[in-house]
Amino acid sequence: MPLIKLPFKPGFSSENSDYTEGPAWVRGDKVRFWKNFPQKIGGWQKYVTTTFLGKARAILGWQTLGQSNTTALGTHLKLYVLQGGTYYDITPIRDSGTLGSNPITTTNTSTSVTVNDTSHGCRAGDYVIFAGATIINNVTLNGEFVVNSVTDANNFIVTAATTANSSGAGGGSSVTFKYLLTSGLADSIFGLGWGASTWDASTWGTARSTSGIVIDARNWTLANWGEDLISNPRGGSIYTWNASAGPSNNRATVISNAPACQAIIASSPDRHLIALGADDGSGTIDKMFVRWSDQEDNTTWAPAAANTAGNLLLTGGSQIQGAVQTRKEIIIVTDETCHSMRFIGPPFTFAIEPVGENCGAVGPHSIVDLNSVVYWMGKSSFFMFDGALKVLPCPVHDEVFDDMNALNKEKIFAGVNQKFHEIWWFYASNSSTECDSYVVYNYVDRTWVTGTLDRTVWADSGDGIGSNPIAADTSGQLFSHEDGVNDVLAAITATLESGEFELGDGDRLVFIDKHIMDGSITGSIGMTLKTRRYPFDSSGEISKGPFTISSSTLKTSLRARGRQFALAFSSSAVDDDFRLGTQRLNVKPSGRR
Numbered sequence: 001m002p003l004i005k006l007p008f009k010p011g012f013s014s015e016n017s018d019y020t021e022g023p024a025w026v027r028g029d030k031v032r033f034w035k036n037f038p039q040k041i042g043g044w045q046k047y048v049t050t051t052f053l054g055k056a057r058a059i060l061g062w063q064t065l066g067q068s069n070t071t072a073l074g075t076h077l078k079l080y081v082l083q084g085g086t087y088y089d090i091t092p093i094r095d096s097g098t099l100g101s102n103p104i105t106t107t108n109t110s111t112s113v114t115v116n117d118t119s120h121g122c123r124a125g126d127y128v129i130f131a132g133a134t135i136i137n138n139v140t141l142n143g144e145f146v147v148n149s150v151t152d153a154n155n156f157i158v159t160a161a162t163t164a165n166s167s168g169a170g171g172g173s174s175v176t177f178k179y180l181l182t183s184g185l186a187d188s189i190f191g192l193g194w195g196a197s198t199w200d201a202s203t204w205g206t207a208r209s210t211s212g213i214v215i216d217a218r219n220w221t222l223a224n225w226g227e228d229l230i231s232n233p234r235g236g237s238i239y240t241w242n243a244s245a246g247p248s249n250n251r252a253t254v255i256s257n258a259p260a261c262q263a264i265i266a267s268s269p270d271r272h273l274i275a276l277g278a279d280d281g282s283g284t285i286d287k288m289f290v291r292w293s294d295q296e297d298n299t300t301w302a303p304a305a306a307n308t309a310g311n312l313l314l315t316g317g318s319q320i321q322g323a324v325q326t327r328k329e330i331i332i333v334t335d336e337t338c339h340s341m342r343f344i345g346p347p348f349t350f351a352i353e354p355v356g357e358n359c360g361a362v363g364p365h366s367i368v369d370l371n372s373v374v375y376w377m378g379k380s381s382f383f384m385f386d387g388a389l390k391v392l393p394c395p396v397h398d399e400v401f402d403d404m405n406a407l408n409k410e411k412i413f414a415g416v417n418q419k420f421h422e423i424w425w426f427y428a429s430n431s432s433t434e435c436d437s438y439v440v441y442n443y444v445d446r447t448w449v450t451g452t453l454d455r456t457v458w459a460d461s462g463d464g465i466g467s468n469p470i471a472a473d474t475s476g477q478l479f480s481h482e483d484g485v486n487d488v489l490a491a492i493t494a495t496l497e498s499g500e501f502e503l504g505d506g507d508r509l510v511f512i513d514k515h516i517m518d519g520s521i522t523g524s525i526g527m528t529l530k531t532r533r534y535p536f537d538s539s540g541e542i543s544k545g546p547f548t549i550s551s552s553t554l555k556t557s558l559r560a561r562g563r564q565f566a567l568a569f570s571s572s573a574v575d576d577d578f579r580l581g582t583q584r585l586n587v588k589p590s591g592r593r
Helices: 397-401 406-411
Strands: 003-006 009-012 024-029 031-034 037-040 044-046 056-063 069-075 079-083 086-089 093-098 104-106 112-116 127-131 143-152 155-159 168-170 176-180 220-225 228-233 239-241 261-266 273-278 289-292 310-313 320-325 330-334 337-345 349-357 367-370 373-377 382-385 389-392 413-417 422-427 437-442 447-452 457-459 470-472 478-481 494-498 510-522 524-532 542-550 556-562 564-571 577-589
Touching (some): 024 447, 031 447, 031 494, 056 470, 069 220, 069 228, 320 367, 373 413, 413 457, 510 524, 510 542, 524 556, 556 564, 564 577
Parallel strands (some): 009 447
Antiparallel strands (some): 031 037, 044 478, 056 069, 093 176, 104 112, 104 168, 112 155, 127 176, 289 310, 367 373, 373 382, 382 389, 413 422, 437 447, 510 556
16 A cells, blocks of 8 residues: 555544544644644733732723723622733722721731621622721721621621731721622532422421522623723623723722613614613513613613613523624524514614524623624534524534533633634533633634633733733633743643544555654654554554654654554644644555454
8 A cells, every 4th residue: 555645624523432434633632723734722921910819701802092902801809901011900899988986806916807897798708998097906907808707797807917916996986998899709609598409308497408599600791882891790780980080099880770680782883781681670680681771871771752771571591691792783692592683773772583592502701793693602502693593513512512510601701713713612621610621613614623721711802902812811810812832931732633543444454654744843743653453452552652753854654553543643842833734654554354
């Protein structure tokens, strides 16, 4: 037999087994397919050197009228804007005022300090800011603190920067407080309180050990209202941040009359602020209720003849997951259905009609728009809407959906990388509560790849972002992607494996003595050839290699005999980069045994 070219198809195909009809790539990590051939993904550098607090759940970049590149980040603890390389805390203040006389109590030799405030409403993990406190027993309680624990409705404990040298109460009568927006959960949890499970599931008055009730992790949606930022913590109030006032000492404030809701979106070009899953006016959130403000006025929400505010109730599903703006319409996706929302003008303002069933989105940020085509991840499939609803064929379907942490599905985040025609979905695997894995769809070549990467949010390049996509990890670090070939200064480990394939009809053993590959390599890459004689003969599998291949490697000489073969590549050194081309093997007959 001659030197054989292996006709690998682009993308991963892992649906059936590691045995493939013809050569096929089945798995890998940190690789993409570009113009039909596999290559290492781009590296990343720190976008800014400092970090933020909490796990990022939403990101938005834009330019202010003063041409300041601005990035907003909503985390489970805080709301930030990033300008000029500096994070500014713009978390809303839920309450403020002056504490009573001598509200601070210290304990000798301890940094734990008790603060007295009647009906404070704080929870452990909340952030509080004090000013005007006088020194007491070597402790001055001015600045920002985290609530360590709550003693009762009128007292809570924080940690001071210094150790008290005596016990007692003090602080004076001019201690002011600001309580920031209550911190959210980092992870979704099951509600296990009284009555959370089915009748007679446990004894009277005891917490349940199982439940179908899920308390979701804190999430945000962010939007622009002109140059200003609009933000909404899922299930909470709607806030605005005035960009023209600058980032310093300028926090987001609640929008008057705006309803609490599950998510927000600003319609364009008609300029209505839309609340999704909104308070229906009774003080209770209806997760299928849509409300919108008056045109150009996000403080007027009550419908009247003199304005264009209004509301509609969606059907089909139990809650709205999220929405995206396209050129002609807003696409709203619930947990079961898809709807088109179009601006039609007075007197009805908007028309909403269903355009798809059994196509619900898995989470609020699992939906993206790209050139008026909407893509999203569902509970068990991927979908697109380009005027008609379509299920995306996915040859890595089981790999993704069988290894997804269903409890934390609301953390799934979709992002676009237009430079490489890609849509990325980051999700938490079964072994993690945070997004540690990804699946990527190339919408031009219609190929898929999977891998692992610690990222919680992603924003493509553009106004306010710069020339590279940016993304955040779980440590609070923001990175510029497609920037170099390394993980900052460390190496990126990239791998690629094929399924097992036969050379010829599989009716005979063959002998391989040479591997030739074209492409481009910086540094080196390791190549391993695996062989076996029979499909179920796992004990007889033999690996040859890894052989080191560099740009100066003309061929790799080896000796391998078998009926089925597989190739594997890996790269794990600083500054390594590769793009693999055509694979060729020199094959000789070796009998029919």
